Amino acid sequence: MRYSGFRLFSEGMTGNRGWRPVWRDPEPKPEYDVIIIGGGGHGLATAYYLAREHGLRNVAVLEKGYLGGGNVGRNTTIVRANYFLPGNSEFYSHSLKLWEGLAQELNFNVMHSQRGLINLFHSDGQRDAFARRGNAMINQGDDAILLDREGVREILPYLDFDNARFPIHGGLYHPRGGTARHDAVAWGYARGADARGVDLVQNCEVTGIDISNGRVTGVQTTRGAIRARKVGIVVAGRSGQVAAMAGMRLPIESHILQAFVTEGLKPVIDHVVSFGMGHFYISQSDKGGLVFGGDLDFHASYAQRGNLPMAEHVMEAGMALMPMIGKARVLRSWGGIMDMTPDGSPIIDRTAIEGLHVNCGWCYGGFKAVPGSGFSFAHLLATGRHHAPAARFRLDRFARGDLIDEEGTGSQHNLH
Amino acid sequence: MRITCPLCGARDRREFHYMGDAVYLDRPDPVAPAVAWDDYLHLRDNPAGETRDLWFHEAGCGAWLVVTRNTVSHDVLSVALADGIRGGAG
Ligand SMILES: Cc1cc2nc3c(=O)[nH]c(=O)nc-3n(C[C@H](O)[C@H](O)[C@H](O)COP(=O)(O)OP(=O)(O)OC[C@H]3O[C@@H](n4cnc5c(N)ncnc54)[C@H](O)[C@@H]3O)c2cc1C
Numbered sequence: 001m002r003y004s005g006f007r008l009f010s011e012g013m014t015g016n017r018g019w020r021p022v023w024r025d026p027e028p029k030p031e032y033d034v035i036i037i038g039g040g041g042h043g044l045a046t047a048y049y050l051a052r053e054h055g056l057r058n059v060a061v062l063e064k065g066y067l068g069g070g071n072v073g074r075n076t077t078i079v080r081a082n083y084f085l086p087g088n089s090e091f092y093s094h095s096l097k098l099w100e101g102l103a104q105e106l107n108f109n110v111m112h113s114q115r116g117l118i119n120l121f122h123s124d125g126q127r128d129a130f131a132r133r134g135n136a137m138i139n140q141g142d143d144a145i146l147l148d149r150e151g152v153r154e155i156l157p158y159l160d161f162d163n164a165r166f167p168i169h170g171g172l173y174h175p176r177g178g179t180a181r182h183d184a185v186a187w188g189y190a191r192g193a194d195a196r197g198v199d200l201v202q203n204c205e206v207t208g209i210d211i212s213n214g215r216v217t218g219v220q221t222t223r224g225a226i227r228a229r230k231v232g233i234v235v236a237g238r239s240g241q242v243a244a245m246a247g248m249r250l251p252i253e254s255h256i257l258q259a260f261v262t263e264g265l266k267p268v269i270d271h272v273v274s275f276g277m278g279h280f281y282i283s284q285s286d287k288g289g290l291v292f293g294g295d296l297d298f299h300a301s302y303a304q305r306g307n308l309p310m311a312e313h314v315m316e317a318g319m320a321l322m323p324m325i326g327k328a329r330v331l332r333s334w335g336g337i338m339d340m341t342p343d344g345s346p347i348i349d350r351t352a353i354e355g356l357h358v359n360c361g362w363c364y365g366g367f368k369a370v371p372g373s374g375f376s377f378a379h380l381l382a383t384g385r386h387h388a389p390a391a392r393f394r395l396d397r398f399a400r401g402d403l404i405d406e407e408g409t410g411s412q413h414n415l416h
Numbered sequence: 417m418r419i420t421c422p423l424c425g426a427r428d429r430r431e432f433h434y435m436g437d438a439v440y441l442d443r444p445d446p447v448a449p450a451v452a453w454d455d456y457l458h459l460r461d462n463p464a465g466e467t468r469d470l471w472f473h474e475a476g477c478g479a480w481l482v483v484t485r486n487t488v489s490h491d492v493l494s495v496a497l498a499d500g501i502r503g504g505a506g
Pocket residue numbers: 037038039040041042043062063064065066067068069070071072073074075076077078079204205206207234235236237238242257258259293334335336337362363364365366367368369
């Protein structure tokens with residue numbers, strides 16, 4: 001069933017009686033060529049590209065809850081390609097290019113809105129660092145513009161430029177950065193994968209991983225055993241627990257990240273604004289809510305809800321940056337479990353167990369990565385070779401000391 | 417979340433700085449093989465449930481503490497001075 005303006009119009013004229021569920025609810029088969037554990041953004045995108053790029057259709061996505069009920073449906077939806085280090089730079093650049101054609105490709109409105117992202121800076125040293133980052137982005141073929149204070153004032157007149165501790169000196173403007181509709185991305189990939197024959201199996205928790213002679217042979221689930229010679233673990237904050245089923249320990253510690261949304265307002269914030277020194281970032285959703293967040297709660301947690309100290313800190317930072325925000329009323333706050341690595345960069349790799357692959361460690365930046373991660377992970381699963389843009393996201397880089405520490409904060413999981 | 421410092425009593429979580437799993441107390445020998453350092457610095461059990469981690473009473477007495485707590489409920493189960501404790505299995 002294709003979506004189009006005409007279709008919407010004709011359904012509207014006939015009482016909307018023609019809409020049908022857009023994916024099946026299949027029983028799991030006893031065996032698949034590839035099993036993807038986890039029906040979040042990355043798992044669904046992987047299944048889609050396995051079918052679409054590699055013709056692998058005998059594929060299942062096993063999801064313990066419902067599709068898109070994890071972090072893909074809880075994040076603050078920022079999509080950008082403003083990374084600096086080799087490894088990250090080419091990967092996020094590729095992912096952003098996939099985003100730019102995604103709604104057309106999936107025939108699903110993912111509401112990708114390239115409204116521009118501004119990262120603020122507050123000192124000469126920070127200006128130098130951002131100029132260098134901007135040059136790296138341009139060298140990668142992406143876009144970056146260094147704004148001075150007046151340049152920022154022109155597009156973000158509502159900021160407090162004279163904050164005593166962090167006066168605004170300028171910003172790095174990334175015009176192709178922006179936001180997208182989180183649920184739509186999950187649903188669009190789910191629909192596209194299902195249409196190509198992928199079984200999306202919900203309420204199916206993986207409880208064990210079967211290994212014989214060093215090779216994966218299938219998984220145990222709450223809906224029975226399922227065989228497969230290739231298995232991909234794509235479970236975000238639960239990566240450590242699922243890997244433990246295969247006897248593995250990962251370089252991951254799970255942490256909570258909170259987010260907040262206000263009541264719907266008329267358009268007031270037209271860009272994504274990031275105030276790194278205050279640990280605060282914000283955008284306005286198409287419904288009008290101000291969507292904002294800050295940093296991790298900083299201690300390992302699976303609670304999926306935040307603590308008040310960080311909520312208070314985020315509100316304070318928001319007030320310091322844009323005092324007008326004090327008039328908005330917060331509607332909701334929530335938290336998600338982040339798979340934090342010791343260098344802040346992800347892992348897309350095989351494991352020591354033949355046929356078993358992992359895709360994890362997205363920390364709090366994995367939403368923008370969904371298309372690129374799915375594309376590169378599908379490539380690895382289907383061909384056995386690393387896809388060039390993701391080739392540095394190796395599991396063994398930690399043991400080799402070859403970390404990709406984008407923020408330069410050192411090898412401690414909660415500092416990225 | 418409140419943490420009861422053995423020296424200062426029950427205090428707000430904001431007074432404390434979290435470092436990570438208590439395995440940080442088991443620093444390998446400087447000449448230990450790379451796998452030992454990888455294990456120490458990077459790999460984690462990352463349990464959903466009871467865990468032991470290292471906190472610093474930054475805005476209090478300045479002691480390093482080993483806190484046993486639950487990562488799902490955020491309950492703090494016990495707190496001890498890190499001085500003299502080994503990390504990991506202990
Ligand atoms: C508050 C918040 C704000 C964020 N903001 C941004 C942002 O602005 N930009 C950005 O790029 N990123 C952001 N992120 C990060 C991003 O959301 C994640 O990195 C990304 O969604 C993780 O990948 P995923 O979508 O596959 O995860 P998920 O959607 O969590 O998918 C994992 C799935 O695995 C399932 N699962 C777990 N265990 C099992 C099992 N045993 N068996 C079967 N299924 C299982 C889970 O139920 C879940 O559905 C944010 C995250 C949070 C929480």
